[in-house]
Structures are given as C-alpha cells and as structure tokens.
Amino acid sequence: MAGDISVLSLYEGFFSGGARILHSDVLAGLHGHGQRHRVLSIHGQAHREATLQRMQDDASYRKLVATGLPVSALRAGSTGPADFDEAELAVFEREVSGVDVVLTLKEQPLRLVNQAGARGKPVITCLHRSDPENQGPALAELSTAVSAGAVTALVCCAESTRAAYRAAGIPADLLKVIPNGVDARRFCPDRPARARLRHALGILPDVPVIVFAARYDLMKNVPLFLAAAAVFLAARPDAHVVLCGAGMTTTNPLLTEDLAVVGLAASSRLHRLGVRDDPQSLFAAADVVSLTSSFGEAAPLCLIEGMMCGAIPVATDVGDCASIVVGRGLLTPPDPEAIAAAWAEALARRDEFGPALLASRAQFDRRRMIASYARLIRRVGRRTRMPLSATAA
Known part of the structure; x- marks a missing residue:
C-alpha cells in the first residue's frame, strides 16, 4: 500500500x-x-x-x-x-x-x-x-x-x-x-501431536524422550551430546533420544562415525530424523530439550521452542542459555556424565518445572x-x- x-x-x-x-x-x-x-x-x-x-x-x-x-x-x-x-x-x-x-x-x-x-x-x-x-x-x-x-x-x-x-x-x-x-500458537503443549509422533517412532506414551534439535556443526558439540546419550540410555533402558536438524540423518557418515564411537550406531532407541517442518511436534513429544554447544550460541531457538511446548531445557552455559533456562530447567557442565544426570534430574523434577514453563510463554x-x-x-x-x-x- x-x-x-x-x-x-x-x-x-x-x-x-x-x-x-x-x-x-x-x-x-x-x-x-x-x-x-x-x-x-x-x-x-x-x-x-x-x-x-x-x-x-x-x-x-x-x-x-x-x-x-x-x-x-x-x-x-x-x-x-x-x-x-x-x-x-x-x-x-x-x-x-x-x-x-x-x-x-x-x-x-x-x-x-x-x-x-x-x-x-x-x-x-x-x-x-x-x-x-x-x-x-x-x-x-x-x-x-x-x-x-x-x-x-x-x-x-x-x-x-x-x-x-x-x-x-x-x-x-x-x-x-x-x-x-516464537509463535505461541504454534509452539504449545499438544497431547495429540505428542501421541502421534511417539506412535510413528515406536515410542511408548510414558517413556522418557530427550530431543536434540541442532544441525551437525562443530559449535553444537554433537559428540558430547551422543556421549551423554550413551550414558543415559544405558541407565534408562526404556528411554529414547531423538535427533533432528541438517545432517542428523542416517546418510551423514560423520554422524554415523560419532555414533559408532559411543556404541549407538545400531541403537533402536536413537532416532535420526534430519530436517523437519514440524519441530513443534517433536518438542511436544519430548520430555527434555537439550543443547550441548561449546561456543557461538546467543539465544538458542530450540530451547525456547521446546519450553513453549512443555519440554524441560537442559543446556551448557553458553550465550544467553543461563537466563533462558534459569528456574525452568538446568544448566550443566560439558561432561557426558553430568549431562545425563541433569536429564534424569529434569525428569524427576518435572512437576516443579511445569508451572515455570507455563509462565514463560508470555515472555517468549x-x-x-x-x-x-x-x-x-x-x-x-x-x-x-x-x-x-x-x-x-
């Protein structure tokens, strides 16, 4: 006009x-x-x-x-x-x-x-x-x-x-x-979407799901996340881990090598979904959204989108992650055992974090x-x- x-x-x-x-x-x-x-x-x-x-x-x-x-x-x-x-x-x-x-x-x-x-x-x-x-x-x-x-x-x-x-x-x-x-109408808790995605991946309704939404890039420290996933999956035989983003596919040989190093190359409880147009469904299906970046992050969108859908954020202390996560989830040192323990703690404190996640919707x-x-x-x-x-x- x-x-x-x-x-x-x-x-x-x-x-x-x-x-x-x-x-x-x-x-x-x-x-x-x-x-x-x-x-x-x-x-x-x-x-x-x-x-x-x-x-x-x-x-x-x-x-x-x-x-x-x-x-x-x-x-x-x-x-x-x-x-x-x-x-x-x-x-x-x-x-x-x-x-x-x-x-x-x-x-x-x-x-x-x-x-x-x-x-x-x-x-x-x-x-x-x-x-x-x-x-x-x-x-x-x-x-x-x-x-x-x-x-x-x-x-x-x-x-x-x-x-x-x-x-x-x-x-x-x-x-x-x-x-x-982010768009609060799109990113929100969605029980039907949660059920559909879990069913599509063969994941039972009530088992723990950790989502890692990131491209395969050095700054994201994918090997650290996978090492933590190996620790967590060994401790929780019912849990699943979902990877999405560019390069998070079965056709990426570098990712396959990383998975082989931690013993997860053939795991049926680790899902490589690649680039998706429905991240809101992935986050709705998740219990925890995790980020293990080493540098470069500012205000990671995956943490905000995940929180808006009800997933508890667990992140390394990079960029503005501390201010995003505080009171709503957990910060963790860049150590596989510590990250796996933080996922377990987040799951145990789900009822405590739930109201804070709901209250954060207006802010983001x-x-x-x-x-x-x-x-x-x-x-x-x-x-x-x-x-x-x-x-x-």
Missing part, C-alpha cells in the same frame, strides 16, 4: 537453522502491516552439514512465499566467487533502488553491500551469534560497513551477542537487543519481538523519507 515502508532483506542463503527461521518469522509478521518486505538470497541452494538444501525446499522460504513476500536468488548454486560481477551488481541495484531500508540476516551478506553500496539506503544488520571473531571474514565485512556509515543499527538477539560485538570493537550505540520469540511470545522490529524499522525508514530541509533543521 502507498505509504508503507519498503524493506529488502539480504540472506546468504536458505538452509536449516534458527537464525533463518527467526528472521523469516519476523518478516512474515511484519509484511502487510505498514511495511512491505521482500528477500534477495545470494545463493539459491546451500551444501551444509552433509546436506544439499535447495531454497525452494526450505520451510522458511515456503513460509515467506505463502505470506506473499517476493523471494529471489542472485546465484543459482551454492558457491561463487567472493566478488560479484556486473550482472549481479545490476540485479542488486534494481532490488535496492525502490526500498527504504535494507536488512541483512547476519553480517555475511554485507560483502554485497560493501562491494555495491546500498545507494544511500540505511542498513540494519541482524546478529545471531556470540562469537563474532569465529566466522571467517564476517567481522571484517561488518567493520567495513560500519566504518563506511552504511550500517544504521545492529539488532542483537541476546545480551551475550551485544557484549561480544562490543568487545570486538563495534560501537555500542549501534547495538540494540531484541530478544528472540513473538509478538513482543515483532513489535520491537517494527518500531526500529519504522524509525529508520522514516529518516530515509525525511526531506533534506527537515534533515538539515
């Missing part, structure tokens, strides 16, 4: 991961409510975590398209030269020419902004990690864009993100915290998050539209 703020989001690509799920959910919530959004992805497919992921197959892509957002890709494949050619720069020029604000999902797409320039459009970059110096050239690209004055604001999804980027030399006045949130409801994004984008977009005389005044 006339008068709406027009926004272009830049993605490095579409592949399974919390940051893309969250950013796409934000765009879907904002589009058509005083703002018009569209997405340009640098790559049309991604090869990550031993999985080829086409943009059109991605759940976030389908959600955006279903909401009415135009989505396109600059490059068809998953790779390409570091520099963009003239044709690619011309596409970006056309995409950015009619917008008021540019959003980038994380700092990686700033390489396109730095090469092409945003033609005077303000850029808001959304940050979703707590290890800015552990992402290749991404921090250098961010510093370049900040120094050039292209970046107007940096959205941090967690306090740990703001602290880490400030320590890395990013100006504090650019860093704004907007905590992660996405409506607060989307309203905060809307205000920031509106404020930045209105500055772009302000006439020069008003700016000078």
Whole structure:
C-alpha cells in the first residue's frame, strides 16, 4: 500500500537453522502491516552439514512465499566467487533502488553491500551469534560497513551477542537487543501431536524422550551430546533420544562415525530424523530439550521452542542459555556424565518445572519481538523519507 515502508532483506542463503527461521518469522509478521518486505538470497541452494538444501525446499522460504513476500536468488548454486560481477551488481541495484531500508540476516551478506553500496539506503544488520571473531571474514565485512556509515543499527538477539560485538570493537550505540520469540500458537503443549509422533517412532506414551534439535556443526558439540546419550540410555533402558536438524540423518557418515564411537550406531532407541517442518511436534513429544554447544550460541531457538511446548531445557552455559533456562530447567557442565544426570534430574523434577514453563510463554511470545522490529524499522525508514530541509533543521 502507498505509504508503507519498503524493506529488502539480504540472506546468504536458505538452509536449516534458527537464525533463518527467526528472521523469516519476523518478516512474515511484519509484511502487510505498514511495511512491505521482500528477500534477495545470494545463493539459491546451500551444501551444509552433509546436506544439499535447495531454497525452494526450505520451510522458511515456503513460509515467506505463502505470506506473499517476493523471494529471489542472485546465484543459482551454492558457491561463487567472493566478488560479484556486473550482472549481479545490476540485479542488486534494481532490488535496492525502490526500498527504504535494507536488512541483512547476519553480517555475511554485507560483502554485497560493501562491494555495491546500498545507494544511500540505511542498513540494519541482524546478529545471531556470540562469537563474532569465529566466522571467517564476517567481522571484517561488518567493520567495513560500519566504518563506511552504511550500517544504521545492529539488532542483537541476546545480551551475550551485544557484549561480544562490543568487545570486538563495534560501537555500542549501534547495538540494540531484541530478544528472540516464537509463535505461541504454534509452539504449545499438544497431547495429540505428542501421541502421534511417539506412535510413528515406536515410542511408548510414558517413556522418557530427550530431543536434540541442532544441525551437525562443530559449535553444537554433537559428540558430547551422543556421549551423554550413551550414558543415559544405558541407565534408562526404556528411554529414547531423538535427533533432528541438517545432517542428523542416517546418510551423514560423520554422524554415523560419532555414533559408532559411543556404541549407538545400531541403537533402536536413537532416532535420526534430519530436517523437519514440524519441530513443534517433536518438542511436544519430548520430555527434555537439550543443547550441548561449546561456543557461538546467543539465544538458542530450540530451547525456547521446546519450553513453549512443555519440554524441560537442559543446556551448557553458553550465550544467553543461563537466563533462558534459569528456574525452568538446568544448566550443566560439558561432561557426558553430568549431562545425563541433569536429564534424569529434569525428569524427576518435572512437576516443579511445569508451572515455570507455563509462565514463560508470555515472555517468549513473538509478538513482543515483532513489535520491537517494527518500531526500529519504522524509525529508520522514516529518516530515509525525511526531506533534506527537515534533515538539515
């Protein structure tokens, strides 16, 4: 509609991961409510975590398209030269020419902004990690864009993100915290979904289920989780463990090797489900949602989604996990025996944690998050539209 703020989001690509799920959910919530959004992805497919992921197959892509957002890709494949050619720069020029604000999902797409320039459009970059110096050239690209004055604001999804980027030399006045949130209508306790998923996996209704929702990535410390799973399953012969996410499949040889090391390669009580479009069903079927990451996490979406569905969170102390879990679950040292013991304790204290999980739903409801994004984008977009005389005044 006339008068709406027009926004272009830049993605490095579409592949399974919390940051893309969250950013796409934000765009879907904002589009058509005083703002018009569209997405340009640098790559049309991604090869990550031993999985080829086409943009059109991605759940976030389908959600955006279903909401009415135009989505396109600059490059068809998953790779390409570091520099963009003239044709690619011309596409970006056309995409950015009619917008008021540019959003980038994380700092990686700033390489396109730095090469092409945003033609005077303000850029808001959304940050979703707590290890800015552990992402290749991404921090250098961010510093370049900040120094050039292209970046107007940096959205941090967690306090740990703001602290880490400030320590890395990013100006504090650019860093704004907007905590992660999820759709409370979708992520909620669901007894029928719990029963259906357990039945589909051959899991009895009342046995313990631990869910690990993560991609197969070094930061997630999958071997640590699997070592804890081996300890727990040996102690609880009725329990099951469910893995989901990119690379969490029977076709990933690295995961198979990890399972063999801990003696779980042939276990019928460990389920490898890969990328799923129904994480709410997995969390509803779970008793515990666990995270064993070693670094990089900010405000892990899996913990929030799991809690909203009634699963007790058990996590290592990384990023903002402590503030998310406190009073609702357990923090644990990165030790297999300690993690397995924490799962057992969480199950034993289920009645104690239940009311706290229920009370947390209002805090983590996405409506607060989307309203905060809307205000920031509106404020930045209105500055772009302000006439020069008003700016000078």
